[in-house]
Amino acid sequence: MAYTTLYRKFRPKTFEEIVGQEAIVKTLKNQIIADRVGHAYLLSGGRGTGKTSVAKILARAVNCLNPKNGEPCNECEICKAALNGSLTDIVEMDAASNNSVEDIRSIKEEVNFLPTLAKYRVYIIDEVHMLSTGAFNALLKTLEEPPEHVKFILATTEPQKLPTTILSRCQRFDFKKISEENIVKRLKIICNESKIDITEKALFVIAVLSEGAVRDALSILERCIQDGVEHIDEDKVKELVGIPKITYINKALKAILECNIEEVLNVTKEMIDDGKDISNILWEMIKYTKDILIYKTSNKLDLYSKDELNEIKQRAEEASKERLLSIIYDLSEIENNIKWSTQKTIMFQTGMIKLCINPNNEDISNIIKRVENIENQLKGKKINLDDSNSKNYAPNSKKNVDNYVDNIKTEKPKTANNKVIDSENFWPKVVDNLKKSGKIMLYTNLLKTNAKKINDLIVEIEFPNRNDTIW
Ligand SMILES: [Zn+2]
Structure with missing residues (x-):
């Protein structure tokens, strides 16, 4: 089964099926209902956020013979022809491969003719930022004064590359990344309909990996099926995308807590030799340490098996909260440092050694230093110690721990100076x-x-x- 099968098969056919873009869908439906559809739209946003799906639905909705509440009926002659790709009045063009002036000129000539079957001739131009300067100029003239029967839907992942002259002639919609919950929801529907046996935890891992893009989520799912496995679990997904298994991550953490340098180097070497990416290893270690910390504070954790929970419990008993916080902090620092390094493995291994010899005293002195900083700031009258700061330094619940981790990942030196500027x-x-x-x-x-x-x-x-x- 090719990957596109799943993606094409489950491409949303109505606005209602689009996940995570409620505001955009509502505005477009209202425009269709009120018969106030614009002549040029720009849909911008990351990969797999629904731009092309929305463009296709919109193109059908404006032409549908029997639209219902702003939605295309998908059953009339026009909708059917559009869905099976035989309607010549809806023209889809990929600007990545058709980016010359000639390509746009042919559109300019075509627009003068009336549509053959539908009410409007709709041009969907994907990855429009790839057009050449000459092509943009040619398009601009058509966008300025398009005939009544023509509509343009431009889509792009990089709106910043478009000339302002194009931007100012379009109604612009910015597509958001899709939340993990929404991706899991969508995947569940697809897995149910396709009879794919997959665990909840595996779905969640896919959602996290897809970083807000449904297309990427489906691509990972498709690769899992292609491997011929009947039952897909978290380990299967991780193996496929090069994320180390939790047993290895646990071994590494155990070695760090025991200050066993030899063991931590062995375990991490095994993961690297197995083809796991260092950034993935670090990210999994950060997540795992955070989960140990959560377990230590709340005694509760979802998404782990009984054996895994036992291990987490042991780690939580072995380590103090301060030690765990310090490990998370140091791991994030290693992650930051290796990003631009050409010696990733050496930097990574040095970091692992440092984690093992990092004496507890130093961790505590670090934390004391931070508390002193806050105290000093409080003494300066204009400084507010808001919620986010107190959460940052006193994580005592799951939410606070999450905040702490988020904060340290984006932490920058701050000069708190609330000088008021006119x-x-x-x-x-x-x-x-x-x-x-x-x-x-x-x-x-x-x-x-x-x-x-x-x-x-x-x-x-x-x-x-x-x-x-x-x-
Ligand atoms: Zn229809």
């Missing part, structure tokens, strides 16, 4: 400077905005008459 005069200068320095995209987006608050750490921007959708 935002009314300062902000327009900032925006104007963007124009001068050629950052036109940013400039157009920030035009007519007000800065409500500016200090060294925060800029609060107010967009006039805008909600989720940027027009």
